[in-house]
Amino acid sequence: MVKQSYLVDPSHLKPFDRSDKTLLRVVIETPKGSRNKFAFNADEHVFELKKVLPAGMSFPYDFGFVPSTKADDGDPIDVLVLMDEPAFAGCVLKCRVIGIIQGEQDDGKKKVRNDRIVAVEKDAHSWADIKVVNDLGKQFAAELEEFFVDYHKLSGERYKVLGLKGPNRARKSVKSTML
Numbered sequence: 001m002v003k004q005s006y007l008v009d010p011s012h013l014k015p016f017d018r019s020d021k022t023l024l025r026v027v028i029e030t031p032k033g034s035r036n037k038f039a040f041n042a043d044e045h046v047f048e049l050k051k052v053l054p055a056g057m058s059f060p061y062d063f064g065f066v067p068s069t070k071a072d073d074g075d076p077i078d079v080l081v082l083m084d085e086p087a088f089a090g091c092v093l094k095c096r097v098i099g100i101i102q103g104e105q106d107d108g109k110k111k112v113r114n115d116r117i118v119a120v121e122k123d124a125h126s127w128a129d130i131k132v133v134n135d136l137g138k139q140f141a142a143e144l145e146e147f148f149v150d151y152h153k154l155s156g157e158r159y160k161v162l163g164l165k166g167p168n169r170a171r172k173s174v175k176s177t178m179l
Helices: 133-153 167-177
Strands: 023-030 036-041 046-052 062-065 078-082 092-106 111-113 116-121 158-165
Touching: 023 078, 023 116, 078 092, 092 133, 092 167, 116 167, 133 158
Parallel strands: 078 116
Antiparallel strands: 023 036, 023 062, 023 092, 036 046, 062 078, 092 111, 092 116, 092 158
């Protein structure tokens, strides 16, 4: 008889760290610098390649999700993670929430909110002084908006940034999406 082993489904982990409830747990799907967009398939318990970005375009930061949440778009709430070096698909990080990018995507048939939490990995040296998303400056916000607009355009969708809010609003959004 062959013994089977399976990976744990990271989408069912607790959204907040057990020992420090201020830290958000984030499952990385796509590492910083990657042209490959990965997504966790909860039915099969695997990370799948979903899209390849064109040459010259890559993910500017690590991108993942908060486990045990469900956002308006039907997926777990998205998180953009600032850290010193890229992580890898499936890596679980403990992060400080610094804000939220409130956004809306439109596929021509319906509009849906698609917010992104912005967080800093708790041990990141380069980002240690960043406490709120506004500490990153207007250029950071403009570059992120441009990335998300261009990213959604590849799928024939439009993306519009509605606002940039601080950590309190971001935490409320996470709590409102918890399963």
